[in-house]
Amino acid sequence: MAQKDDVAARLAAVVGTGNLLTGDAIPDDYAHDEALTSPPQKPAYVAKPATAEEVSELLKAATEAGVPVTARGSGSGLSGGARPAEGGLLVSFERMNAVLEIDTGNHVAVVQPGVTLSELDRMTAEHGLTYPVYPGELSASVGGTVGTNAGGMRAIRYGVTRGNVVGLQAVLPTGEILRTGGRTSKISTGYDLTQLITGSEGTLALVTEATLKLHPRLPHGATVLAPFDDFDQVMAAVPRIVASGLEPHILEYIDNLTMAAMVHNDKLELGVPAEIRDRTEAYLAVALENRVADRVGEDVETLGELLLELGATDAYVLEGGAARKLIEAREKAFWNAKAAGADDVIDVVVPRTAMPPFLTRSRELAQAAGGGVIGCGHAGDGNVHLAIFCPDPDTRTALLTDIFGYAMELGGAISGEHGLGRTKTKYHDKLADPAKLALLRRLKDGFDPAGILNPGVLFA
């Protein structure tokens, strides 16, 4: 253990003794994120750096000692991307949690990776601005959302993390501190390292600062809930709503079972009569927002007519409180699934027109495997969140291989926003084009020749 003590001493010299944990002093929380199928694993070291320079020194030490390194923000990820490796170093960004600047001239926020989305939301709101990436969990850190390329409900209007990160400071495993991009959304000067690092799940570099695009926070909004008898009508309605130019910022489908669970768990009062609820196969929730209050009312009218024309049984305009509760309940879908005993959650993305065959086949495959799936999702993005009920691990692996394989046949991908992490990597390794996998590995080698960054994540 002498070598291990040497490493610990060197890491402690970088961050200070009080900011390095080892052995039994490491709380259980650092052993996992929120993934349902990634067994906890305590790291050998937890370091809490305060600066990019400290991160650089930590990485140099880890590279020299051959210690695997995992980055951690809030630990709210759903794919095991923040679960440390055995004997590894967990770099926790909890002390690098400052909003460094809200730049109202360039409409960007410059933040450290440990900042939570809720803190950023509070600070941008003071300036009438918003960072529009709202994954379900607002305790998520910016660093974590950059790592997974988080999406969330507002992506239909504002895009996912990728398009909203315009610059990064990132540290290579060999210690170099790089700056990519800047306070501008337009650069054609060399390869786009900002977008390459975004979504790389801590396997290429550790992000120590992010420059995020801010948007005007539109003050007026409304949410419309439309029940449909027939799921296929919901799916057919989506492109028509997008084409309308109404620019919804939320466009979610919720299947009847998921809605029933939400109504029950969150005591939602949606004003939908029981006889309509009973015949409903799925709901669309559509939120509109505008700079001008009157326009919201007009647009809700237009949307309501369009929904009826597209086969909705009715269209309910939810008042502020009810709308907020519905959206919050939808954001908690993962926790409902977990509470209901789901064995895994997946977030496949397919072309939105392929959602009906994808869902039909997924249900059939799950039934054939003796299990079941229920779900909801970002209908405008083709991003389907399914809770998987299938307790036997081998059966479930076979089922998910089939489901992911079918999604890919349809032109989709394994994950729309959670990332591959540790839990979906084996499927990617098996199903992805080998030539593409080989290329991804060469890119990884270009950043991380010693392979110390998050081994087991993205590549098995």
Add this chain to the structure above:
Amino acid sequence: MAQKDDVAARLAAVVGTGNLLTGDAIPDDYAHDEALTSPPQKPAYVAKPATAEEVSELLKAATEAGVPVTARGSGSGLSGGARPAEGGLLVSFERMNAVLEIDTGNHVAVVQPGVTLSELDRMTAEHGLTYPVYPGELSASVGGTVGTNAGGMRAIRYGVTRGNVVGLQAVLPTGEILRTGGRTSKISTGYDLTQLITGSEGTLALVTEATLKLHPRLPHGATVLAPFDDFDQVMAAVPRIVASGLEPHILEYIDNLTMAAMVHNDKLELGVPAEIRDRTEAYLAVALENRVADRVGEDVETLGELLLELGATDAYVLEGGAARKLIEAREKAFWNAKAAGADDVIDVVVPRTAMPPFLTRSRELAQAAGGGVIGCGHAGDGNVHLAIFCPDPDTRTALLTDIFGYAMELGGAISGEHGLGRTKTKYHDKLADPAKLALLRRLKDGFDPAGILNPGVLFA
């Protein structure tokens, strides 16, 4: 020359004798793009493939023979990225020019790289949709715009090429045909190869198909022209207009000299009285669009009041014809600069709040070098287009090194949308962070181990 004949025979076997040009049969047009400072160079071979499989075979042959390869769309680039290498193979995509599909369910267009933006615009218009990337030159090919990550005037609302390319088919120099992304704008499954290849100027892979995000084509619009006595007021106005939530899709500044040239060359009738023109230092052109006609009128009113509050001398609402002519004239700014004898054009990007110091210093540096700069630019994006008047090449190189260096000090980059090509690469090599350059080279090696793709472009 036997070896050269062997190569020619192999290439001809791939594309057919009629689609391979060599020696004197190669027209001069293939020797250059529209860059002002890249001397023409005829390639040894011009091949016109019809399929991705043919591109793959061409690249395998080139890799084996060590022949450098350059891709060409319409040849309208401004940085020499489509200028072939001596003894090289030019792959012209003129036969791969089909719009394969306008997918109204998923709101994407699937196109071959040789399709022009004007053809794509015509075909999307039939469906009430638009591909919103409008660089000045609509004869540009989609492949070229993907290569340079083209921007254009509407980026302030719709983003640049990068955010609007959701999938690619691309051929590695070693012949593998890859598919990246898909008909969805949200993927967190491995590194984002789509965005890495976009903007890589033909140095990583050859794009053989692109899937492009389409947006509803908003039917109603108006353009407002606002003269300002003081350039700094123009710059201070920009963030206020962006923050207003009016969502302009065009937000351009035009300095008085450039406007005078546009008025003269394009016979613009803007309705701005002579006494106001004479005192004006710069103009803002702001275009608004909406789904609803009445809202355009209301928004123009709001915008006009805001502009006056921000110091505009007046605000002129241009009628349809006059607005179109102004925008067309602005798009021709490059040709005006060329006709006026400009020695180079640059398209630096800086944080938008840094435009005033950048422009002041650029003018001072140019004057000190015995030259001058005039310009216009995408004010919302901090993307400054300057015509450089400085005939002596060495003096100009020193001047541009200083200008680019200062832009980078301000947090900007050498090119916002034209790319580095052959003409700006030497500045990048000199000014960029060596650690970043080394990383870019490692990524290049991961795609193109033999270094056959567009040598001299992006890296000197």
